[in-house]
Amino acid sequence: MSGSVTLRELVPIDVAKELTMTGRVISGDEASELNLVTRCVDDPIEEALAVARAIICRSPDSVAASKQLFQSNWAANDQKCLELETTMQKDLIGTWNQLSASLRNFGITLPYKNTKPTHP
Amino acid sequence: MLILRGPILRNWPKKFIILSGKRSFASKLDEFADRVKIVRSDCNKIVHVKLNRPKKLNALDIRMFEALAEAATNLRKDETVRAIILSGEGKGFCSGLDVKSILEAKTKFGITMPSLQNIHRLLERRELIGENNENTIGNLAQSVGYLWRSCPVPVIAALHGVVYGGGMQIALGADMRFASHESRLSIMEAKWGESDSVPGTVRRISHSSIWTKDLFRICLDR
Numbered sequence: 001m002s003g004s005v006t007l008r009e010l011v012p013i014d015v016a017k018e019l020t021m022t023g024r025v026i027s028g029d030e031a032s033e034l035n036l037v038t039r040c041v042d043d044p045i046e047e048a049l050a051v052a053r054a055i056i057c058r059s060p061d062s063v064a065a066s067k068q069l070f071q072s073n074w075a076a077n078d079q080k081c082l083e084l085e086t087t088m089q090k091d092l093i094g095t096w097n098q099l100s101a102s103l104r105n106f107g108i109t110l111p112y113k114n115t116k117p118t119h120p
Numbered sequence: 121m122l123i124l125r126g127p128i129l130r131n132w133p134k135k136f137i138i139l140s141g142k143r144s145f146a147s148k149l150d151e152f153a154d155r156v157k158i159v160r161s162d163c164n165k166i167v168h169v170k171l172n173r174p175k176k177l178n179a180l181d182i183r184m185f186e187a188l189a190e191a192a193t194n195l196r197k198d199e200t201v202r203a204i205i206l207s208g209e210g211k212g213f214c215s216g217l218d219v220k221s222i223l224e225a226k227t228k229f230g231i232t233m234p235s236l237q238n239i240h241r242l243l244e245r246r247e248l249i250g251e252n253n254e255n256t257i258g259n260l261a262q263s264v265g266y267l268w269r270s271c272p273v274p275v276i277a278a279l280h281g282v283v284y285g286g287g288m289q290i291a292l293g294a295d296m297r298f299a300s301h302e303s304r305l306s307i308m309e310a311k312w313g314e315s316d317s318v319p320g321t322v323r324r325i326s327h328s329s330i331w332t333k334d335l336f337r338i339c340l341d342r
Contacts, residue, residue, distance in 0.1 A: 043300070
């Protein structure tokens with residue numbers, strides 16, 4: 001399926017080949033050692049909820065930009081990486097959500113707007 | 121295709137009919153239940169997308185593929201959503217492709233017969249391309265994993281029980297994966313004589329018949 005795109009970001013090529021060629025079943029703990037999962041926990045749903053709640057305290061625009069920045073740049077060349085980083089920073093600076101995120105550092109909480117940037 | 125010769129060739133249609141002939145009430149219910157359950161929490165900001173076919177360990181049939189692709193497509197346009205959590209109902213996250221149901225289709229007369237219709241549906245790329253959206257570059261099989269990357273919000277997979285094959289591919293499409301200690305994961309395609317992302321490399325897609333033949337052979341082999 002989309003594994004040839006997603007797997008290359010997570011594991012070295014030898015691990016990808018071994019797991020794919022053998023089809024070996026691994027435990028959650030081994031998957032965590034191999035970096036195939038982020039971490040192994042007792043209650044994955046609770047953990048996911050906790051992380052999601054931590055993320056939604058941040059600006060939706062900066063979260064969306066981070067996701068897109070890493071996805072686009074992980075396998076791109078340095079020039080492209082730095083270009084996109086600059087474009088995104090310029091887009092974010094001075095926006096309402098950036099202000100709102102910054103003010104939270106001083107104990108002032110203003111609600112975030114829904115905007116999320118897109119750079120297809 | 122040596123395997124198609126001899127008694128196996130003569131027997132295979134019967135084998136399929138036996139497998140799909142009588143359907144219990146439970147499996148009829150399974151046929152009509154929603155494949156994906158969507159629950160919202162935290163003032164609608166967190167959306168839980170649950171694979172909902174617990175009796176079959178959330179195996180991927182064509183409706184599950186479609187429901188997941190639809191959920192991802194709708195959620196990426198949803199402005200109120202701030203985070204998405206992917207999980208499976210029941211004993212496991214997802215046991216992978218439901219090979220039997222993928223290789224069947226209902227005829228005009230309501231009879232279930234072996235068919236490659238679903239395979240073609242899964243590997244069809246044309247309908248997904250276009251509308252100047254870079255994120256619709258895959259086919260339906262790829263999109264259940266890949267579309268989550270196009271959502272402008274974090275997608276977190278919560279994994280428990282079995283996470284095999286197609287289920288693993290969906291999990292890999294998420295931004296983060298949290299697994300329980302007892303979970304069991306596998307890139308299962310090797311079991312079906314396939315490479316990791318069979319429909320994942322452009323070259324193989326253009327020769328999709330190779331894949332369908334392989335899959336068919338394996339099912340007969342079984």
